[in-house]
Amino acid sequence: MENLELAIQEIKRALPGMTLLENEPMSRHTSFRIGGAVRAIAVPSDMTSLSHICDILKQHELAPFVLGNGTNLLCPDEGLQDLLMLSTEKLQRLYLLPDGAIYAEAGVSLSRLASFAQQNGLKGLEFASGIPGTVGGGCFINAGAYGGELKDVVESVVCLYVGDQGLYEVAAANCEFGYRQSWFSKHAGAVILSAVFRLEAGDPEEIAAKMRELNEKRRDKQPLELPSAGSAFKRPEGHFAAALIDQCGLKGYRNGGAQVSEKHAGFVVNVGGATAHEVYDLMMHVRNTVFRETGVQLEPEVIILPPDYKLEDHSPNPMRNRVTLNDPNAEESGKTAEE
Ligand SMILES: Cc1cc2nc3c(=O)[nH]c(=O)nc-3n(C[C@H](O)[C@H](O)[C@H](O)COP(=O)(O)OP(=O)(O)OC[C@H]3O[C@@H](n4cnc5c(N)ncnc54)[C@H](O)[C@@H]3O)c2cc1C
Known part of the structure; x- marks a missing residue:
């Protein structure tokens, strides 16, 4: 923690013009719209400043957590006060x-x-x-x-x-x-x-037509109107997670603001004010029920933070x-x- 504070001070000194969001709610940066405050999100404008930040972190024996669009993340309600996230938002070439x-x-x-x-x-x-x-x-x-x-x-x-x-x-x-x-x-x-x-x-026309077709399919089948992180579970070999969940009668199953989507049982959606705990408990309930009823073990596809690395x-x-x-x-x- 102390190392992180020292690293943040040094990053601010070394890169004064860079966007550094401090104590930033992760609910603003995840498609689930869930998550407490991360200590800092650095948004380097190019690879040189990105590598400078990594260098400073390394000197303090720290590693960054890299943030893309946050569409596959479940961040804890308690926040991530011992973490600096490195956003790739500005790496756009x-x-x-x-x-x-x-x-x-x-x-x-x-x-x-x-x-x-x-x-x-x-x-x-x-x-x-x-x-x-x-x-x-x-x-x-x-x-x-x-x-x-x-x-x-x-x-x-x-x-x-x-x-x-x-x-x-x-x-x-x-x-x-x-x-x-x-x-x-x-x-x-x-x-x-x-x-x-x-x-x-x-052929550009054919490629565009294929993209339209797949995106329509997506809109038809997936609950894109509600916050989620996509498929909650990976596809188990020889099965489809959504079909197993549906078969266990869990479509629409709700825990607080978290719900197994009524439209697509493979998605867990935030129907309003869901906490990470509610999503997590719901996912564990789904996993346990599916295992008990079908013998198939589901594995989360969503990345659940905090990360376990040193x-x-x-x-x-x-x-x-x-x-x-x-x-x-x-x-x-x-x-x-x-x-
Ligand atoms: C509505 C919806 C539909 C989806 N449909 C699909 C689908 O069809 N297929 C599919 O595969 N996924 C799907 N997803 C999940 C998600 O979009 C993908 O997993 C995507 O690849 C995550 O990218 P991201 O930039 O949002 O990564 P994030 O969620 O920001 O991060 C995910 C992981 O990648 C790591 N990471 C991100 N950027 C970097 C980097 N530059 N260097 C190192 N590590 C990095 C992060 O540290 C984290 O561990 C869907 C999600 C939603 C919300």
Whole structure:
């Protein structure tokens, strides 16, 4: 706690123009609209200031928690007074590389990325246009929908590893993308800065039509009118979480302001003033009931804070041997991590 206060003072001195939100309610930064105050949210305007903040935190033996659009988070009502969040909101560069791949910084929304691809006649990201997260949050969890996943289109990810402050370009093959997971979600300490997407040429009209079709499907089936964090549980192998929950008679089940959506049993929605405790207890009730009735164990897809990480748990640096920055492939892609 004391270290965090010292780090915050130093960050303020080093980056006086940067937005630093102090004691900021997380309910303002999460799609669930739930969560008490986090000690601070730093909103660096570029990668240089972001890396400066990580450096200061490291000197105080701290690591940041990276915040994308907050669409997959359940934050505690009690707040997170021992945490500094690093928002990627201002990392918004998005452009075509000379070889036709797309370069996107971490804060770019997946919907903007998908629209950019469509406008440039590139197909493969239609599935992502309705996912409300960012490139960083999407790569972290290998976001997917309607049969597509980011892993199908990501070529590489550049991240800053807080353990050694190094920049690494990690080829997709080394990102360990799996169903709603990646190397980044399995190990703490990497701040995703950007990603390169390799897509196929396609007809812009057809791509736009596909995006419209998927987004209509989403509006039809999902409770988009109420705050949520998307699917509350991962899809268990061989089953669908929503079908199991429905089968157990839990559709519409309510705990205070938290409810299993009446429209889509896979979503937990905030019907008004829900607390994190209410959502959590409801999720545990659903999980226990489904297990008791069907024998299937549901696993939360929503990330429940506070995070369970310690910088010292990640030494020696797990990024060693994953370095591809000086790899010929990094040059082939026409960019370096400093871009
Ligand atoms: C209505 C609704 C529909 C949804 N539909 C889908 C769907 O179809 N498919 C799907 O997969 N998900 C879906 N989601 C969930 C969510 O949008 C995705 O998981 C998304 O990828 C989260 O991105 P985010 O930027 O909001 O991340 P956040 O919620 O801000 O963060 C999630 C995790 O990612 C980490 N993270 C974020 N950015 C970075 C970064 N730059 N570097 C390192 N770590 C980072 C955070 O630390 C955190 O652990 C939905 C959510 C909602 C509310």
